[in-house]
Amino acid sequence: MSKTIYTNGVIYTLDSNQPVVESVVIENGKILDLGSHQEMSLQWGRAGARVIDLQGKMVTPGLIDSHLHMSGIAFNFLDLDLTGVTSKSEMLDKIKQKANTVPPGKWLIGMGWDENLFTEGTIPTIDELDRVAPHCPIYLKRICYHAFLVNSKALEMSHYHPTIEVPQGGRAVLDPQTKKPTGLLLESASQLVTKHIPDKTYDELKNGLGQAMKFAIKKGLTSVHTNDPAYLGGLQQTYRMYDELLNQEQNGLRCNLLIDYPYLPALKEKGMFAGFGNEKLQIGAIKIFADGAFGRRTALLSEPYHDEPGQFGEAMQTEEVLFNIVKDARAQSMPIAVHTIGDQALENVLNILDQFPKVNYRDRIIHTSLVREDLIARLADPSIVADIQPRFVVGDYPWVIDRIGKERESYLYAWKSLLSNRVICAGGSDAPVEPVDPLLGIHAAVTRKTPGKNEVWNESQKISMFEAVKLFTVGGAYATNEETIKGTISRGKLADMTVYSKNLFELDNPDELLNTNIEMTIIDGKIQEV
Template sequence: MLKTIYTNGTFYTMNSLKPTVQSIVVDNDRILDMGTHEDMILQWGRNGTPIINMEEKTVIPGLIDSHLHISSVGINSLELNLIGIKSKDELLAAIKKKASTLLPGEWILGRGWDENIFPDKRIPSIQELDYVAPYFPLFLPRICGHAFLVNSRALSLCGYHTNMVIPYGGTIVTDPTSHKPTGLLLETASTLITKHIPQKSYSQLKEALKNALQDAVSLGLTSIHTNDPNYLGGASQTYKLFNELVNKEGIGPRSNLLIDYDYLEELKASSMFTGYGNNKVMIGAIKLFADGALGGRTALLSQPYEDDGNNLGNAMYDNDELFQIIKDIRENNMPVAIHTIGDQALINVLDILDLFEPTRFRDRLIHVSILNEVLMERLKGSHRISDVQPKFVTSDYPWIIDRLGESRAKFAYPFKTLLQNGVLCAGGSDAPIEPLNPLLGIHAAVTRKKREETHDGYNAQEKLSMYEAIQLFTLGGAYATNEEYEKGTLERGKLCDMTVLSQDPFRMKSADELLTTKVEMTVIGGEIKYRNNEL
């Protein structure tokens, strides 16, 4: 690739030594030089060097999503989309409509229901599910992915009986009177069903992944940290699919692949490890779950749920087993990426991590939703990073107050305090649980409320400045993969990854303007990968 000059724009470098420039010069995939329009054209604009006029648009470092499931985003587009369903009756109608389109033996699959937005907050009974879908097995994960609706046909396929052994950390919810299943499964109980769902073909998976990767780039994402082996047929096939699409076909953002612990042996057998690959596709940390989610009351808390006084949530492993898992990962010199939503889950994880020497890659604590002063102090250190999802704030409030009570809810998603205490933080979406659009996450971090809400924000003292919020999704994401010297800011020698916006986020009268801001261009390694308008 020849040298290229991107010029006549406002380039926010996110580097305090040189906050803005007018022009950036790219050589191959890296930033060669930067400065005023006149200087860069004078020094580099000869011998036919391509010059791309940014037409005074706003440019920021390439946006990074630090935690999502990009393959699930793609696969969900092939299935029943239940996000935004507003009532139990609407959910049942959507299931019935889908059933009318299927052939015998096909499954009803989908995701996204959320009873917290239903008027009565009630989910369908198994009898209602059987009525609208009597002939097709049904499996519908909640929006959080930690609770699941199934019908009798699905339970019969897994051979359900009252004395069935349920995987540790999981529950088949039963009626307290009849002791029969209600149609709701929690956490690892879902694996009893998922192993019976027909696998999609390689070509189907590749097409779904391709579409999602293209969507990510159109939303300004230049890098993603994505957890996919459970959806894409294991560790080796996951790497193969990303390698074909990103490296060979040039589709999608840079992709750091989080590999579930279940596939560690397969990863080793393939001679892959954290850091394997290149700066476009790389094996990342080993992913595991310490607990569940707040929506289904399966996040592990140190004190019972305010609205369920006998319930502390679910631990995915007992502490001895969690210790052995982390020990196994460390013996292979790899970092961990651990889902920890409840405060007790985080306590358990940190107690164990503190027993081991860090690797050269940072350990990642994913979500860290419910905290206290002591835990925030324990999260400090250059060897670990808190991987937070700001959009959870606008989705979880106000019902999270019912779950936790007013006092504990003040320590939910304390982004400002984390940063003020020197905790390294990265920002992600957890898509498809939340929308893939990173500007929505930035908006949530700045406002801590939905657009239509008129209050000052939930726990308003935890609102971030626009600079801090954008930094979560740029330099923060680079820290999560130990690539802060490669990307995250616009500086000489770094990869030329840039997101071009239709409006300047640092000059907005209201952060709500982010919700109408468009991505005009996405540049990865100096190449335009997406263009909205002809610049």
């Protein structure tokens, strides 16, 4: 196979041996050589070599999103997308428009609503939902996937009754006067409804997933770590879908699959394990929930919520159950990836991990939102990765300060403290909770503010542009123990690179990130067409 030379660029390798080069030579999807334009042209530019002029553009290793839900992005292409809605009336209008296209009895599914963005009104009531869609059941996922809205038709089709048993860790919110459902379901209470929603067909799901992959590549991503089996029909169907799209149909994106713990026995039955697969598609860690989220005060804290004294949040599993889940994972030599928002949840998880031997792959603390000094020291372990989502600053401030209080803010999204204490950190979006665009994540990490606004949140925890880019490259590779094959532009590594319209390290103002474009996404040495 002929060689390809990407040349005349400002190529930041993130490899300390050769930090900046002008040219990269690629053969068979791997980096063969790198150096100056002149050196690489003389050494490799003979007849047959394909030369691609980067026209002075900035290049980094391919961007990696360490935690998202490709299935959720897929559903944005298939269902009602309420992301960015800024009022109750706008939300109800969108639901009504969609409902007018839905036949009677067919479910209307939506996602992305966030009442914290509302400039007018609050969460729609069940009566209001009934008025805009009386003929079809509605199920609307909040942007965090920890709260859900349904109408009366949905409750009727789910056989809801006042004495129904709500799954542990969940709550069906009732009107304090009438004791009737408000239409709001929290956490696992959603299972009362979801088991009655017909599954999308395989072809529908696969089509949406394929669109999601192209969208991620368009945003400069070359690899993603994604958690999907609960939404794509289980382990077998999820793996089959990814295998067809990536290995058979040659969609370019590299995907590492986090597997929800109920599918642990199925992994064993299929002979799958962490690292099973190839460089395109791999099985990753076992995904567990330790707690909820700040929005509904379900994140588990060591001290009470500032705006609701006496409320500490909720553990999604008892410590005994969590211990046994980790025990079962370790019995199969599997690493774990734990959704951990509150500091008490983090302490509980670290206490349990201390009781088990390490495995060949790093464990991941997903979100690591609220920490303490003693917990940061415990996270500084080479077998643990803090899987952080910088864009949460935009989604959670300023209301999150009401939840935790000003005195704890210095430990909220404390990325500088984590990095300064040598905690291995990887950067993700948690899309569709936050936008999949990694440049928005980098912007949040270096500015700690909402685009278009001036207020900076907890400025001491800002990180540098270089540190932020490393989160989405080197850090992402460490999260899946792939630092020997990706994360830097180095000889022998996978030829994955991202090309930008501006040099991120020479911006006069980090807000220029907001109008920086992805010029090329290169995977296996090939420019991806999307």
